Amino acid sequence: MAEQISLSAEVPLELGGKRLDQILADLFPEYSRSRIKTWILDDMVQINGEIKNIPKEKLFGEEQVVISATIEPQREYEAQNIALNIVYEDDDILVINKPAGLVVHPGAGNADGTVLNALLHHCPEIANVPRAGIVHRLDKDTTGLMVVAKTIPAQTRLVANLQARYNFTREYEAICTGTMTAGGMIDKPIGRHATKRTHMDVTITGKPAVTHFRVAEKFRSHTRLRLRLETGRTHQIRVHMSYLTHPLVGDQSYNGRPRPPKKATPELFECLQKFRRQALHAVMLTIEHPITGEMMTWHAPIPDDMQYLTEVLRADTALHGREDY
CATH class of the missing domain: 3.10.290.10 (RNA-binding S4 domain)
Structure with a gap:
C-alpha cells in the first residue's frame, strides 16, 4: 500500500x-x-x-x-516465512545475524527465498522503504551482522553515515591461506572483472576501496584475521585478500582452493576439502542509531564451521610445532 x-x-x-x-x-x-x-x-x-x-x-x-x-511500494516481492536470527529490533531498525547460504536481495538465479522476502513477512510495512530497508549487503555465503532500516528516515540517515564513513563500523573475522606476519591496510580500487562478469577485481578503473586488517592468530600455513572495512565494495575483502595472494579459505571465486600444509592431520585435510564457502564472518557492527543518535554495538558469535576449522588448524599447528612454518 x-x-x-x-x-x-x-x-x-x-x-x-x-x-x-x-x-x-x-x-x-x-x-x-x-x-x-x-x-x-x-x-x-x-x-x-x-x-x-x-x-x-x-x-x-x-x-x-x-x-x-x-x-509507492517498491517492486512487488513475495513475503515469505523465512526464519531470521534477529539480534536487535526497535521501531526504526533491526539487526540480523545472517547465516551462510542466504541471499540478501532477489536477483538472477535467486528470485525469492532471500533476506528481503523474509523481512517483508516479518515487517510488512517495510515494503514502503526502498530495497525493503536493506542498507548494506553480505555475500550469500558470508555470515554475520547486517542492519536494516524499518523506515525511510532511518534508511536515509544510515545510508548517509555509511557513505560518509561516519559512525558506521563493520568488523569481520576471516581465515586466509598462507601465514601473514603482520597487519596492514589495502588501498586498491575495485571494479568489475574484465572477463568474468560475476567477479570483481583490483583495477585502476575501479572505485576506491580500503580494507584494514590485523593478524589474530597464525597457523602453519593459514592465518586468522580481523578486518575492518573503510569502504563497502562488492566482494571487497575477498578481492583484496586474493590480491595479496592470501585468498580466503573456501572462496571458490577468488582462488581459495584447499591448500593443506605438508603432513597435515587427516582432520585438517578433510576440513579444508569440505569447507565450501569463504571463511568470512561479519563479527561486529557499530552504528549511530539513525533516530536517537545513540552509539550501539553488536557482536555475532563465530559460526560453527569457522570455529571447527580454527580448532583443527590449532591442533595441526600444535602437533607440528614451528618446524614447518
Missing part, C-alpha cells in the same frame, strides 16, 4: 538564495535529495500555494512550503 507524506515548513531567511531542492533537503533531512528532486519534478511541492517543479529555482526566504507526496 502506498504511503502518504504531508510535510510543511517556512523557509528560513538564512536559506534564501539557495536552490529549491537544496532548501528542501535542508528542511527535511530525513528524506534523500534524489527523492526530494523526484517530488519536485512530479508536481508534489507547493511554494506559497503554487506548484513549483523546477529543482534549481531559487527562493528568497520566508516562503511557505507544502509537500504532499505519495511513496
Whole structure:
C-alpha cells in the first residue's frame, strides 16, 4: 500500500538564495535529495500555494512550503516465512545475524527465498522503504551482522553515515591461506572483472576501496584475521585478500582452493576439502542509531564451521610445532 507524506515548513531567511531542492533537503533531512528532486519534478511541492517543479529555482526566504507526496511500494516481492536470527529490533531498525547460504536481495538465479522476502513477512510495512530497508549487503555465503532500516528516515540517515564513513563500523573475522606476519591496510580500487562478469577485481578503473586488517592468530600455513572495512565494495575483502595472494579459505571465486600444509592431520585435510564457502564472518557492527543518535554495538558469535576449522588448524599447528612454518 502506498504511503502518504504531508510535510510543511517556512523557509528560513538564512536559506534564501539557495536552490529549491537544496532548501528542501535542508528542511527535511530525513528524506534523500534524489527523492526530494523526484517530488519536485512530479508536481508534489507547493511554494506559497503554487506548484513549483523546477529543482534549481531559487527562493528568497520566508516562503511557505507544502509537500504532499505519495511513496509507492517498491517492486512487488513475495513475503515469505523465512526464519531470521534477529539480534536487535526497535521501531526504526533491526539487526540480523545472517547465516551462510542466504541471499540478501532477489536477483538472477535467486528470485525469492532471500533476506528481503523474509523481512517483508516479518515487517510488512517495510515494503514502503526502498530495497525493503536493506542498507548494506553480505555475500550469500558470508555470515554475520547486517542492519536494516524499518523506515525511510532511518534508511536515509544510515545510508548517509555509511557513505560518509561516519559512525558506521563493520568488523569481520576471516581465515586466509598462507601465514601473514603482520597487519596492514589495502588501498586498491575495485571494479568489475574484465572477463568474468560475476567477479570483481583490483583495477585502476575501479572505485576506491580500503580494507584494514590485523593478524589474530597464525597457523602453519593459514592465518586468522580481523578486518575492518573503510569502504563497502562488492566482494571487497575477498578481492583484496586474493590480491595479496592470501585468498580466503573456501572462496571458490577468488582462488581459495584447499591448500593443506605438508603432513597435515587427516582432520585438517578433510576440513579444508569440505569447507565450501569463504571463511568470512561479519563479527561486529557499530552504528549511530539513525533516530536517537545513540552509539550501539553488536557482536555475532563465530559460526560453527569457522570455529571447527580454527580448532583443527590449532591442533595441526600444535602437533607440528614451528618446524614447518
